[in-house]
Amino acid sequence: MILNPASMKPIYVQISEWLEAEILNGHLPGDERVYSQYQLAEMFNVNPATAAKGLNLLADEEIVYKQRGLGMYVAPEAQDRILAKRKERFVNGLLREVVSEAGRLGIGKEELISLIREIAREGSGERTREEERGKEKGTE
Amino acid sequence: MFSAETDLWAVAAKQYLYKLKSHSGFALGFVATQIIALFSGGIGGFSSSGSNVMVTVTRYTSAVPFIYTSIWIFVLALTLTGRSDEKKDFSLVANRTSNHLANIGVLLSAWLYGGVGTTLLMGLQRWYLYFSSEQGEVIANGFYLTGRSLALALAAILLYLLLLTAASYLIGVLIRISYLFTVLLPAVLFAWARLNGNALQRIGTFFLREPSLSLFALKVLTAALVLFGFSVLISSRLEVNG
Amino acid sequence: MIVVEAKKLGKNYGRVKGGVQAIRGLSFIMEENKIIGLIGRNGAGKTTLLKMIAGYLRPTGGMLRVFEREPFNDLTVSAKTLFVDDSMTFPLSFTLADILREAARFFPGFDAKLAEALAEYFSLNLKKSHHHLSKGTKSTFNAIIGIASHCPLTLFDEPTSGMDSSVRKDFYRALLKDYIQHPRTIILSSHLLSEVEELLEDILLIHAGAECLHLPVADLKEYAIGLRGPARNVGELAQGREILHREEFGQGNIYLVVKKNFSPERLEEARTRGVETVPIATDDLCNYLTGSKGGIDDVFRRN
Amino acid sequence: MVSLILLVLIIFLVLLSAKAAIFRVKLTSWKTGAVLAGVYLVILLLSVLFLPLLPSGKLAEPAVHSAQLTSSPDPKVLFRLAAEESPGLGTKAYPAGIYQNSGQEFTLEGATLHLKIPNNGNYIVLVEKSDKLAGKIKAATFVSTYESAGIDFTARIAPPFISLQNNTLTVEPGLPQRFTFKVAENSPFGSQFKGGKTGRAMEELGYSNFSSTMGWQAICLVVPKDLKIDKGNSFVIVQ
Numbered sequence: 043m044i045l046n047p048a049s050m051k052p053i054y055v056q057i058s059e060w061l062e063a064e065i066l067n068g069h070l071p072g073d074e075r076v077y078s079q080y081q082l083a084e085m086f087n088v089n090p091a092t093a094a095k096g097l098n099l100l101a102d103e104e105i106v107y108k109q110r111g112l113g114m115y116v117a118p119e120a121q122d123r124i125l126a127k128r129k130e131r132f133v134n135g136l137l138r139e140v141v142s143e144a145g146r147l148g149i150g151k152e153e154l155i156s157l158i159r160e161i162a163r164e165g166s167g168e169r170t171r172e173e174e175r176g177k178e179k180g181t182e
Numbered sequence: 183m184f185s186a187e188t189d190l191w192a193v194a195a196k197q198y199l200y201k202l203k204s205h206s207g208f209a210l211g212f213v214a215t216q217i218i219a220l221f222s223g224g225i226g227g228f229s230s231s232g233s234n235v236m237v238t239v240t241r242y243t244s245a246v247p248f249i250y251t252s253i254w255i256f257v258l259a260l261t262l263t264g265r266s267d268e269k270k271d272f273s274l275v276a277n278r279t280s281n282h283l284a285n286i287g288v289l290l291s292a293w294l295y296g297g298v299g300t301t302l303l304m305g306l307q308r309w310y311l312y313f314s315s316e317q318g319e320v321i322a323n324g325f326y327l328t329g330r331s332l333a334l335a336l337a338a339i340l341l342y343l344l345l346l347t348a349a350s351y352l353i354g355v356l357i358r359i360s361y362l363f364t365v366l367l368p369a370v371l372f373a374w375a376r377l378n379g380n381a382l383q384r385i386g387t388f389f390l391r392e393p394s395l396s397l398f399a400l401k402v403l404t405a406a407l408v409l410f411g412f413s414v415l416i417s418s419r420l421e422v423n424g
Numbered sequence: 425m426i427v428v429e430a431k432k433l434g435k436n437y438g439r440v441k442g443g444v445q446a447i448r449g450l451s452f453i454m455e456e457n458k459i460i461g462l463i464g465r466n467g468a469g470k471t472t473l474l475k476m477i478a479g480y481l482r483p484t485g486g487m488l489r490v491f492e493r494e495p496f497n498d499l500t501v502s503a504k505t506l507f508v509d510d511s512m513t514f515p516l517s518f519t520l521a522d523i524l525r526e527a528a529r530f531f532p533g534f535d536a537k538l539a540e541a542l543a544e545y546f547s548l549n550l551k552k553s554h555h556h557l558s559k560g561t562k563s564t565f566n567a568i569i570g571i572a573s574h575c576p577l578t579l580f581d582e583p584t585s586g587m588d589s590s591v592r593k594d595f596y597r598a599l600l601k602d603y604i605q606h607p608r609t610i611i612l613s614s615h616l617l618s619e620v621e622e623l624l625e626d627i628l629l630i631h632a633g634a635e636c637l638h639l640p641v642a643d644l645k646e647y648a649i650g651l652r653g654p655a656r657n658v659g660e661l662a663q664g665r666e667i668l669h670r671e672e673f674g675q676g677n678i679y680l681v682v683k684k685n686f687s688p689e690r691l692e693e694a695r696t697r698g699v700e701t702v703p704i705a706t707d708d709l710c711n712y713l714t715g716s717k718g719g720i721d722d723v724f725r726r727n
Numbered sequence: 728m729v730s731l732i733l734l735v736l737i738i739f740l741v742l743l744s745a746k747a748a749i750f751r752v753k754l755t756s757w758k759t760g761a762v763l764a765g766v767y768l769v770i771l772l773l774s775v776l777f778l779p780l781l782p783s784g785k786l787a788e789p790a791v792h793s794a795q796l797t798s799s800p801d802p803k804v805l806f807r808l809a810a811e812e813s814p815g816l817g818t819k820a821y822p823a824g825i826y827q828n829s830g831q832e833f834t835l836e837g838a839t840l841h842l843k844i845p846n847n848g849n850y851i852v853l854v855e856k857s858d859k860l861a862g863k864i865k866a867a868t869f870v871s872t873y874e875s876a877g878i879d880f881t882a883r884i885a886p887p888f889i890s891l892q893n894n895t896l897t898v899e900p901g902l903p904q905r906f907t908f909k910v911a912e913n914s915p916f917g918s919q920f921k922g923g924k925t926g927r928a929m930e931e932l933g934y935s936n937f938s939s940t941m942g943w944q945a946i947c948l949v950v951p952k953d954l955k956i957d958k959g960n961s962f963v964i965v966q
Contacts, residue, residue, distance in 0.1 A: 204515030206760025305775030322786035422480035
């Protein structure tokens with residue numbers, strides 16, 4: 043597994059995002075054991091402490107839960123929580139950004155909506171879009 | 183919390199073996215010089231010429247091999263105390279004391295090997311003498327070795343060599359402390375000899391004129407102990423550089 | 425458990441007065457079983473510090489404890505510590521196989537099988553003599569010893585110098601995998617953080633013998649932030665904060681790097697006023713922290 | 728002593744600068760060094776153990792310690808020996824320490840004997856007039872038995888040439904002689920210690936008191952009583 047070291051996101055955030063993706067695409071169903079910090083460390087070639095921090099991030103958000111002495115397990119409602127979190131982030135972050143940028147460019151509200159419709163119609167192959175956000179968009 | 187003391191002697195023993203292996207080349211150097219000493223022939227011991235008669239007696243002694251051996255052990259001492267060796271030693275587990283113990287162990291092994299080798303060379307020397315000489319040329323007296331003569335020679339060679347070994351180690355340690363000693367040591371000795379030659383001579387006499395072997399052994403052992411001990415003492419707080 | 429502890433540690437070379445001060449007033453704690461990065465520019469005192477920890481050099485000031493002992497000339501510390509560096513040398517008469525055998529005698533945790541497997545992987549000829557190796561191969565071999573010895577405290581001083589980049593990657597990967605199997609304290613010195621960053625848990629950044637930064641590496645990316653925009657607005661936002669880096673560009677525009685402790689609202693508000701926030705790459709951060717304030721541009725401005 | 732120390736120091740300094748590569752043989756394997764060192768030691772041991780196998784016949788004959796002359800012998804004894812009918816050349820049955828190494832008889836042709844003997848002090852020349860001889864001269868040379876360095880030189884020393892021509896007796900030194908010997912000594916320190924008989928052959932074998940003349944030599948001439956002797960420059964003792 044390859045991380046993007048040049049990314050401005052800390053490595054542990056990248057790891058937690060990867061785990062989220064694994065949960066979302068069903069590779070890690072509810073109550074399934076998550077990779078240990080050491081497995082993650084080996085997979086991503088990072089310090090186990092960094093991997094642990096990524097796991098803890100998910101634990102804080104209750105996407106995974108700790109089973110004492112056994113490790114981390116995927117919370118049954120993990121998918122929903124991730125989706126909710128991302129939706130919130132999308133709306134509050136990206137969408138607001140789009141709206142304010144459109145305002146700066148003088149794109150009217152109606153025009154913006156029709157533009158979005160058009161783009162959505164263009165195809166369901168959105169995932170191939172070049173931007174990092176493309177992935178997030180696709181999952182929506 | 184952390185585990186207890188490391189056993190100094192165990193580490194020193196490991197280091198000793200390590201050094202012994204790493205300096206095994208010195209054994210070859212020894213063999214080479216001894217063979218050179220062997221074939222370099224005897225030293226013109228005595229010659230007398232009257233009006234008509236001239237007698238030359240060439241002496242084949244252990245003196246030349248002994249000088250080679252003492253230089254050999256001196257170089258070994260310098261190598262053992264040198265900076266480049268120090269780095270090799272401290273790459274693994276070591277401290278000053280263990281390093282000194284291992285060094286002295288190696289030196290004493292070399293001393294024993296060198297001393298025994300130098301003594302036994304008397305045998306090879308006689309074979310060489312026998313086959314390189316003409317009929318009637320070799321004086322029979324002293325040619326065949328007796329156990330007693332061998333033992334005495336071995337004792338004398340070993341004891342003198344021990345004295346030189348210990349002195350060499352001290353010189354090596356001093357030079358390790360500062361290169362200045364390469365100049366300083368001869369200068370001091372020279373000045374001393376000039377100003378107070380008698381004292382130096384007395385030191386020489388102290389060893390060279392001791393007729394009792396057991397007393398001589400006692401003197402040498404004490405001196406060696408003092409020299410080695412002093413070497414360890416003055417360098418116990420030295421940093422590892424290089 | 426604390427493996428290395430330093431308090432106001434100092435080291436002067438040469439005479440006490442007028443000597444070179446290699447380390448001045450370092451205080452830090454290194455905990456057990458972590459991989460710690462010792463980062464600093466060339467001449468920052470990394471090697472001096474490591475040599476003091478290894479017990480080679482004697483501190484001239486302050487306090488240093490390794491395994492709760494004074495490390496200088498201490499056999500117990502030496503037995504648990506392995507210092508791997510560029511100039512690690514071995515006797516000429518030893519083949520690589522001999523050296524591995526010797527290391528196994530000295531270090532009870534030495535994994536001979538691993539060492540041999542690594543040597544084979546890096547295509548080292550074990551019958552060769554150590555001093556016949558090229559610089560890069562020597563570094564590789566020394567690194568193998570560092571990994572396979574499983575010393576409770578392993579110090580790597582710029583271990584990858586001379587290695588080519590694929591070997592470097594493999595070495596770091598090998599070190600990590602072995603560390604996961606045999607957790608121990610590893611101090612890794614480098615002048616380039618980005619190379620070792622992922623491997624580290626903590627980082628100790630030193631400059632001119634003094635400490636700049638000592639924190640978990642995960643916090644490093646969030647330590648500082650770059651602000652770019654109109655000089656007035658940027659200046660207002662950064663007021664009263666420590667400026668790590670300053671660069672002017674364009675007309676009335678400025679780029680500042682400051683410690684990151686802004687509330688998200690403040691940043692959002694600044695964004696509306698044309699101040700862009702830029703994350704700081706860790707290498708750049710190290711450079712800002714250890715560099716002279718003006719940077720290379722200052723030199724040219726003077727001319 | 729001081730010069731010896733200086734010499735040693737100079738050697739050491741040279742070594743220091745040269746690092747004495749000869750002693751520091753570089754090896755690719757320490758095992759080679761260990762094996763060779765062991766082999767060498769075994770060879771040395773064997774050389775000592777098998778030394779007695781070398782036949783002694785090749786060595787210089789050791790001296791049989793015969794009585795040594797402590798002072799010059801009584802000339803009378805020498806004359807008696809020289810005058811004897813058949814000189815026992817090389818016999819050791821002579822009085823202690825005396826050895827005759829030549830004996831000659833010359834026939835005289837005149838009444839005056841001219842002597843031509845170099846005065847180099849190497850030998851004493853004794854002349855005795857005897858009434859038992861007529862027209863003849865007996866010349867005998869003697870040496871004191873001489874051993875040194877375990878070698879009996881007595882018989883090895885060539886006698887001077889003595890010849891008679893035209894009633895002139897000429898004594899010429901024998902051909903120059905050169906002896907070379909080799910001696911195997913023991914430790915260079917052995918003599919230091921009490922009972923160190925096995926020490927330096929130098930003292931032990933006694934060749935420190937080698938004399939260049941190899942001891943005492945005498946030429947004895949027994950001449951007829953009525954012979955006139957012209958001594959010339961020669962120094963002779965006429966009895």
